[in-house]
Amino acid sequence: MGARARTCPWSEHDSLSSMAGRIDFARRALMLLPQARRLRPECSDTVADLIEARALEHGDRPYVKFREAGISGHASDAPMQVLTYAQLNARANRVAGWALRNGIRPRRVVSLVMENRPEFLIAWAGIAKTGATTALINHNLTGKALAHALSTAGAETVIVGDECLQNVSEAVRALDLPLRIWRQADPYAAAAPPSAEGAPTADGVLDLDERLEDCSEENPHPSVRDEVRAGDDLFYIYTSGTTGLPNAARFSHLRFFGVGMLCGLLLRMDPGHVHYCALPLYHSAGGTMQVGAVLATGATLALRRKFSASAFWDDCRAFDATHFQYIGEFCRYLLNQPPRADDRDHKVTFAIGNGLRTDIWKSFRDRFGLENIIEFYGATESNTFFVNTDGRPGVVGRIPGGRLGKRFSNSRLIRFDIEREEPLRDEQGFCIECDPDEPGELIGRITDGTFGRYEGYTSAEASEKKIMRNVFEKGDAWFKTGDLLRVDPEGWYSFFDRIGDTFRWKGENVSTQEVAEHLSSFPGIEQANVYGVRVEAADGRAGMAALVLDPGVSFDATAFGRYVSDRMPAYAAPVFIRVIAKPDMTSTFKLRKVDLQREGFDLRIVSDPIWVRDEDGDGYVPLTRSSQKAIENGSRRL
Template structure:
């Protein structure tokens, strides 16, 4: 790289870093300014400007705020008090953001429930939220009803749509509520450290956990992305990611709504509709996860893909093999990749666009960041400690676990989960000195000599597929409940041309095991991203001396019929589980089979 190119790279990094740090530096856990105050300030500044467009309908900042105020007054009228929780179980729609924004104005916490969940997993998320009221719409109401008998406590169901039986008509209730802001006195003694949202994450094991998102953390996400993207009032941000995730619901919305820009919201992502939408709506930015970009690259070329006004794509999980293809084919001027976790305190930005890197911390600003990599033992699943008992920091080029120092300021604050025991399990103590505490991300990375961080893999039993973290423990529980399944083991396997790892299950089955019935059970009980793409039948599952399942050999054999002994199947979108032949395996390896 020439000296001129290096200087240009450093200037881009410096400008992005200073812009972002300048926007988030005033934040403090003790501050009386909440996330709703940030949003209210934006409303007052850009009241008449378009704020959000969804399925042909556009709301101005003032109209979106009026909708939020109705939710705030509805909560007060329903007897909800500060610190109580409302569960929000809906797909993307105009009312989604307005609901939690409005509830935050009266100190009510919103639990953002993944609208792909069903059955026991849904009931679990509703139970741990502590909510006594749940907001649904016509799509999610039947799913809620199906899980109702698994709830720990009675829960009122408020429907944005036609109400039946003991359901409450929320649309009608909102009509009778005031559009004016609620009195600020209801939250006058609240601080930014109070909880605003629960956002669910699979973590590394077990059922989904509710990450506690304080007003401070929500502000950090929204302000950081408004600054990092250098968003302006003329920007229009395309958001096709689910709003129950922080990437779409906080990062994507924050970039637009704290800058006077507009959000173009989609119910869900569609590769065929993406570029026509981008062009017709005049979008200048879009927020992504890596799998979304891979879908776009794999989609047949179309005229609109280069007729756009995009200046930036921002998100996380963009793999090195897709990065240059996306920039060159679609003529996207800049890509802003970042790294972060909903419950954690590590945030990284790749301001200067080094392909493949999730972020950068050069030596000259190292002290201003709380992130480090420590040597990790893959056998024990724990950081390696030296003879002095402290962890060992990785030199450049060595893979280790990414950790974040826990402190009292906004950037190093650790909110953790609603479950205090689960929160404590993610904390490493006495890492580099007695008494220090660090958040363990569960992610393996390496850092090069220029300070760039590169994501390697997740630690433990969670793998990522279709943009979601899949907990093997949860999937195993569902599979072992299927008729004819005696025992199950689940792991992730790579697929050529696909992002992340697809689920594969090894099953020990009874003589009367019915594969078609098993497939129906999987489709009914698990969300699409958690349904195993591959199945193999095992005579038994080998265990270690401590009775842990041995997965390494199974992962190595993958779904190759030349290596696997016994029956082997893959999940076809139309036919269910189909036997893998040598020819079928070749098609999968060539990328001719869609998963």
């Protein structure tokens, strides 16, 4: 198939790094300035008001396009479902009517457990119209983790899609909480919904669709939200849980406005554009950045229930997508797909996300013909961020305006002791800023205004743990990101590692991210997850890599040893190699290391093959029970 002509209203000469792109960006920013200045935590603007305004402005325009994957797994096999802005508003009003009848008011919380589908967007929009907060629960959670998320939300009501009902019912049974479960049918499911047998409450599981039929499609009276302010909670969004049970981060209407406007601006989105979302809506990337950009600009959201690397570009073509967002190892999965003649046959011109590693940046961009890649640094609960609009591989952005810009920025890098996992302080007890190219923890100054605002978690204890005080002067307060970054002499910031992932070995700091990027370039390695493990008879932590190999590939220890010796300093080379069948990932494409670190190189609990670097450091040999014992008692040198 030949490449289709691009129909986007810009050409490659209008990229963000070009003069035309910068002029257009400045024009759009000036248009947004009056609105941005008006938004303050105490103002009365809410996301519900935005949804109602969009329905009035262009009610007939598509808000969301959705196709359930067909037999082949591709959206092109199934009929298109289209929900206009007017239909979104009308159906959200029904949800609001139901909620008000059931005592849901401002400051109340409703939990939402549902896969990516239009009903998810309708449900939280309706709850927002009452001034209440929606706790966006990860639908992949089960058992203890799901029970924890439901209990920490503080909700009395749960809306659950039929596709998630069984897991929710089982989790609620384990809780001593008076939760009322309202089920909503999955109209796209081929099979009948799971049974609600053994309902956890005396009232049983209630039918939400049945109650919605009797509710009005008219907007609720504005007085319902009289006491709601922009600084109030719109969502609770849970952290990814890479190191344990997730925390519920507060996410306000104000933050949703800011994220949406910024993303729409960066992506230069207009009403005619289509933003393809294959990320989970319960996470801030898909649920606030993508949805927020669409609502801010009047564009269209193309929604996929679950990410599929093999169907990704077919979906983009089917939806006529012009934009998409990535996260974590998302792009590596796309790049690992077999090359196709139509890899560049699409209308996508902008991709935005975080986690695109240096080792695949150029090949990803060139193979799929992406004109603009916007890599950013940020987190759901963070009060500081960076954006790389120049398409420069391996960096997350810089502070504009040089020294003057830094004075107004709330971001700083401070020196950090890797071994003690705490910041370094001078004789007066204050933190020390990093020199160029020196890794340090990124912190963000906490302010009372819109910029630099820290909204925290539902747990006061968890919120306080992320605050560092008396950093540069008595009484100041800064948000601890928990991430190590570094800035080069030109002012470009790059991600170095997550605190707790970086470790010390042979007296040197080792970045797991940098080592993983080196290892991933070795032929036959699909993915590398690097971490440090404790060795009883040695100081620090020894490097270990869990490798996923390409299908049909065997681990060549000799060639791999030569590759590592040629490209990496001895202290950074992994001491142990473990070959695993598939990566341990979160639902947002982040690699988990907790279980791998706990298991270490203990052959008594690990059944996967493990190799250890030989004593000369020239290659790798299989680890045996006897060599493990020698390493543990110190008789075998590492």
